[in-house]
Amino acid sequence: MALGSLEIGIVGCGIAGQAAASFLADAGHVVTVLERFEQPHPVGAGLLLQPTGLSVLRALALEPDALATGARIDGLVGENQWGVRVIDLAYGDLHPAAFGLGIRRSDLFDLLNRRLLGSAARRVTGVEIVDVERDGARAVAVDRKARRHGPFDLLVVADGAHSALRQRVFPRARAPLYPWGCIWTTLPDTQAFGAIRLLRQRFAGTSSMMGVLPVAPDRLTMFWSLPTPTLEADQPLDLDAMRHEALALWPDAAPIIERAFDTGDFARATYRHVSLPGWNDGPVLFVGDAAHGTSPQLGQGANLGLLDAHALARSLAEAGDVPQAMERFAARRGPTNRFYGTASHLLTPFFQSHHDLLAIPRDLVLQHACRTAIGRRLMTGALAGLRRGWRSAETLDADGRYPL
Numbered sequence: 001m002a003l004g005s006l007e008i009g010i011v012g013c014g015i016a017g018q019a020a021a022s023f024l025a026d027a028g029h030v031v032t033v034l035e036r037f038e039q040p041h042p043v044g045a046g047l048l049l050q051p052t053g054l055s056v057l058r059a060l061a062l063e064p065d066a067l068a069t070g071a072r073i074d075g076l077v078g079e080n081q082w083g084v085r086v087i088d089l090a091y092g093d094l095h096p097a098a099f100g101l102g103i104r105r106s107d108l109f110d111l112l113n114r115r116l117l118g119s120a121a122r123r124v125t126g127v128e129i130v131d132v133e134r135d136g137a138r139a140v141a142v143d144r145k146a147r148r149h150g151p152f153d154l155l156v157v158a159d160g161a162h163s164a165l166r167q168r169v170f171p172r173a174r175a176p177l178y179p180w181g182c183i184w185t186t187l188p189d190t191q192a193f194g195a196i197r198l199l200r201q202r203f204a205g206t207s208s209m210m211g212v213l214p215v216a217p218d219r220l221t222m223f224w225s226l227p228t229p230t231l232e233a234d235q236p237l238d239l240d241a242m243r244h245e246a247l248a249l250w251p252d253a254a255p256i257i258e259r260a261f262d263t264g265d266f267a268r269a270t271y272r273h274v275s276l277p278g279w280n281d282g283p284v285l286f287v288g289d290a291a292h293g294t295s296p297q298l299g300q301g302a303n304l305g306l307l308d309a310h311a312l313a314r315s316l317a318e319a320g321d322v323p324q325a326m327e328r329f330a331a332r333r334g335p336t337n338r339f340y341g342t343a344s345h346l347l348t349p350f351f352q353s354h355h356d357l358l359a360i361p362r363d364l365v366l367q368h369a370c371r372t373a374i375g376r377r378l379m380t381g382a383l384a385g386l387r388r389g390w391r392s393a394e395t396l397d398a399d400g401r402y403p404l
């Protein structure tokens with residue numbers, strides 16, 4: 001028997017929360033989104049949407065607007081300090097029509113936000129949820145002013161990597177900060193980097209890394225890797241030292257580097273490696289970074305959150321009750337989320353750490369793998385979000401799109 005209309009609360013009006021709210025409201029559930037900010041706004045850098053995330057946007061009828069706003073990306077190139085190409089991946093190896101999309105987080109946020117406001121979901125802002133209580137089989141969200149929201153048949157927690165609720169619900173959850181994070185800024189694309197349609201990275205050892213991602217027809221986001229302690233809000237950034245290091249690392253990108261450090265308008269980002277003992281505790285389900293946050297090394301976080309949202313709506317549509325829907329959600333999303341969490345975690349020290357010697361095997365192995373057809377396919381498949389585990393992967397459809 002199919003589930004009727006449920007009362008669903010969603011904590012967090014970010015990428016996963018907004019997408020989930022739209023899908024669930026469209027399916028006829030009574031949805032309330034609870035967001036801590038009075039005026040929800042995007043935080044963080046420009047990001048790369050994979051064929052997986054783009055398929056979810058298509059299901060939300062947002063893909064044409066996303067494509068018009070962002071910058072098409074055909075592949076990923078990583079070079080060491082001597083300009084030797086260590087990583088060279090092209091979505092075209094998977095399918096001639098496949099591609100990724102660089103997009104400003106604010107643009108993606110606006111698209112999802114407009115979609116949410118156009119749905120029947122109710123949004124309550126200025127409520128910071130700090131606890132969850134049970135009311136029989138239902139869940140109640142409690143905010144900082146001790147106001148209670150609900151009870152809900154299902155409470156979806158999508159409050160991001162630094163989730164306050166994770167530990168309350170799963171005392172055994174682990175979410176250590178990575179020892180490295182980054183600063184980032186978005187700039188005009190004065191060198192027509194976007195025309196090359198690549199996410200480009202330059203690294204020296206494992207302790208210097210810069211990335212440039214086109215995120216709009218005329219804009220790009222620049223990333224610069226830094227140890228986490230230097231990213232604390234009260235730590236001044238030594239922009240001059242970084243400017244010199246970046247110029248030595250990537251002389252060809254001098255106009256971007258000069259402009260970025262002249263403006264000095266950098267945001268700081270830290271990441272966590274999140275692992276939960278399960279995805280739900282009764283009617284409380286964790287999705288997005290709150291459930292499986294990781295370093296952005298494989299460029300998957302937003303895509304995984306979008307896929308979670310779609311999978312949740314589908315699982316509810318197929319199940320006879322909430323526990324059954326939770327089982328279906330775990331079966332659908334568990335393998336992929338676990339694979340990308342582990343793979344990102346294993347890869348991260350090879351790109352961001354104090355262990356510079358790790359760069360030697362990294363460069364040898366990746367360079368060799370990128371020269372073989374099978375290695376390129378495996379790595380591009382992982383980049384495109386297609387892996388479901390170490391031994392299993394999905395494929396794109398006949399049109400080069402990810403089949404949801």
Ligand SMILES: Cc1cc2nc3c(=O)[nH]c(=O)nc-3n(C[C@H](O)[C@H](O)[C@H](O)COP(=O)(O)OP(=O)(O)OC[C@H]3O[C@@H](n4cnc5c(N)ncnc54)[C@H](O)[C@@H]3O)c2cc1C
Nearest residue numbers: 012014015016036047048129159160288289300301302303
């Ligand atoms: C530098 C950097 C680069 C990245 N690049 C990529 C990339 O290229 N591709 C990619 O796919 N991913 C990338 N990511 C990861 C991506 O940003 C995240 O995976 C994604 O934003 C997670 O979405 P979310 O909805 O789970 O959480 P968020 O987008 O963080 O949203 C969480 C929401 O919950 C709200 N909230 C928090 N606490 C509470 C509370 N207690 N009560 C109520 N509301 C609350 C917040 O205000 C926010 O609105 C990158 C991340 C970083 C840091």
